[in-house]
Amino acid sequence: MTDDWKTYKPLLLPDLPGLTDIETYEKYEGYHALKTVLDNPDTWSPEEVVLQVKDANIRGRGGAGFNAGLKWSFMPPPDGKPRYLACNGDESEPGTFKDRKIFEFNPHLFIEGAIIAAYAIRAEQIYVYIRGEYRAWVRILQKAVDQAYQKGYLGKNILGADFNADMTLHMGAGAYICGEESSLMESLEGKRGYPRVKPPFPAQRGLWGRPTTINNIETLANVPLVIRNGSEWYRRIGAETHPGPILYGISGHINKPGVYEYPSGMSVHTLIHEVAGGIRKGKKLKALIPGGSSTPPLRADVLDGLTMDSDSLRKAGSMMGTAGMVILDEDTDMVDVVWRISHFYHHESCGQCTPCREGTGWLEKTLRKIRNGDGEMRDLDLLLAICNRMEGRTICALADAAAWPVRYSIERFRDEFEAKCKQTVYALS
Amino acid sequence: MAESFSFDGKDLEVIRKILSRYPHKEAAILPVLWYAQDKFGHTSPDVQHLVARTLDVPEAHIHGVVSFYTQFYEKPMGRHVLDVCTCLSCQVCGGYDMLSYIEDKLGIRAGETTPDGQFSLQSVECLGACGYAPMLQVTNKQYVNHLTPEKIDRLIDDLKAGIEPSFESMPPKQHEKDNRLS
Numbered sequence: 001m002t003d004d005w006k007t008y009k010p011l012l013l014p015d016l017p018g019l020t021d022i023e024t025y026e027k028y029e030g031y032h033a034l035k036t037v038l039d040n041p042d043t044w045s046p047e048e049v050v051l052q053v054k055d056a057n058i059r060g061r062g063g064a065g066f067n068a069g070l071k072w073s074f075m076p077p078p079d080g081k082p083r084y085l086a087c088n089g090d091e092s093e094p095g096t097f098k099d100r101k102i103f104e105f106n107p108h109l110f111i112e113g114a115i116i117a118a119y120a121i122r123a124e125q126i127y128v129y130i131r132g133e134y135r136a137w138v139r140i141l142q143k144a145v146d147q148a149y150q151k152g153y154l155g156k157n158i159l160g161a162d163f164n165a166d167m168t169l170h171m172g173a174g175a176y177i178c179g180e181e182s183s184l185m186e187s188l189e190g191k192r193g194y195p196r197v198k199p200p201f202p203a204q205r206g207l208w209g210r211p212t213t214i215n216n217i218e219t220l221a222n223v224p225l226v227i228r229n230g231s232e233w234y235r236r237i238g239a240e241t242h243p244g245p246i247l248y249g250i251s252g253h254i255n256k257p258g259v260y261e262y263p264s265g266m267s268v269h270t271l272i273h274e275v276a277g278g279i280r281k282g283k284k285l286k287a288l289i290p291g292g293s294s295t296p297p298l299r300a301d302v303l304d305g306l307t308m309d310s311d312s313l314r315k316a317g318s319m320m321g322t323a324g325m326v327i328l329d330e331d332t333d334m335v336d337v338v339w340r341i342s343h344f345y346h347h348e349s350c351g352q353c354t355p356c357r358e359g360t361g362w363l364e365k366t367l368r369k370i371r372n373g374d375g376e377m378r379d380l381d382l383l384l385a386i387c388n389r390m391e392g393r394t395i396c397a398l399a400d401a402a403a404w405p406v407r408y409s410i411e412r413f414r415d416e417f418e419a420k421c422k423q424t425v426y427a428l429s
Numbered sequence: 430m431a432e433s434f435s436f437d438g439k440d441l442e443v444i445r446k447i448l449s450r451y452p453h454k455e456a457a458i459l460p461v462l463w464y465a466q467d468k469f470g471h472t473s474p475d476v477q478h479l480v481a482r483t484l485d486v487p488e489a490h491i492h493g494v495v496s497f498y499t500q501f502y503e504k505p506m507g508r509h510v511l512d513v514c515t516c517l518s519c520q521v522c523g524g525y526d527m528l529s530y531i532e533d534k535l536g537i538r539a540g541e542t543t544p545d546g547q548f549s550l551q552s553v554e555c556l557g558a559c560g561y562a563p564m565l566q567v568t569n570k571q572y573v574n575h576l577t578p579e580k581i582d583r584l585i586d587d588l589k590a591g592i593e594p595s596f597e598s599m600p601p602k603q604h605e606k607d608n609r610l611s
Contacts, residue, residue: 093555094554097557132569133557173463190486326521328521
């Protein structure tokens, strides 16, 4: 289905310079989808927009892969009080650097998608939460938002319709956990970013206790494509159960790192060896982290026939995540890499739940010990026991995200871990 | 405390605008802290006190917020803060080598500030520039990508001369062919 990738024309990041300017964007059908919806409220009721997007099966691009339209359908009927759309541009999962491309090269596509989403869920306030480090991109997006206000795509009675929407950009200040949707809401409310217990889910009680939908930036950028071309057209792009264009972020030991847009379901080998120019310095591949640091690493010898979509990756024992692919060559010290990932999660654990607060620290400490050459074989059992006591035992998924890379690296690269442990004077213990 | 901090009329006007975007004043805490840090260079306890008084929220709450987020400086930092990413993609592409190079060059370790107060150095978590590793961010502002010792030398000379790095755009490589607009 993706054999014709060489002739694929990008939809999210098309090869058209100057799209940050609203007039250029309008020239290329920009805001037509919004116009279509608002000019034809009989055909395009909010319910119909939700149905179309649900039917298109846009899987959330922030990592969870949940059908965006289905998420919208969880919003309760309006009761005259405020409702919110929160757009998640926190983008902090190591290996992920794609949403900033949309802010920089096609911000209006995202803005248009967010306005359509707000219409569909009948929210009048849109908050865009962007990580504080992305200050330069906040500035670019703010310019685009100002233009959208001037042109009447945001504000009161948009395009003469009985629909208002305001968009506010909100900067985080350095906290990975704020990309977790309930933590994002806490942060937006001006608090420490502690995830909330679910249920109640955001659609029931979200921002300031009101119904809220949270969508990733790339997810929302897909919405105008569905409205313009229909859900059937959209479902024909890429993998059957995970359709649409994907921003693949490729980094690590690779010749041409960067963000590439291709249909979902691309062959992993094609992406690594053809799209991104192969492994650096002609080395061999050792491992692939397919979708950001929390997705379990895969050995190079299981990648034949593997494609970038949730079904294929699940069968291989990993996940699609954010499609932020980290390429690791044959010289990579897996213990060192997994230690650094654990260091990250230890640093970013919010400290609310004991299994995570303590567990991430123990994972890091134990891995550091092995990495420094002081490891014992029983430390590997200790690591797995810590993983058992973290997974599924906390309010949010950070503990799982911290445990998976450790568990699966030990499982899949056990020889390397054992070799490190056996190097030490404690080898026989 | 010797130094006192205050917002003038222009600042209060900006803060009023920020407040108008939210249904509850607490939501303005992060934006106002950012504004304060831009103005004063840090969000030390005195600045936290000012923000608490201005927004009429408990100082303890402000302190809780400031201490949760790594980008807020709880004490004054060097004039330029170099945040070197050492996480995952940067780690495997030489992020730690770049960090050591800067440590040697400035004669300080990560977490420290040079005695002349010019530079603070930090080893930080993923900054979302994985394809352009190794990289660093200067004082919560611009990203400097594809670091090499030479590039670091130039950057530090520039910063000493008061020249801030400019925004480095990283267009998708997919379009790097001769068939633009074809």
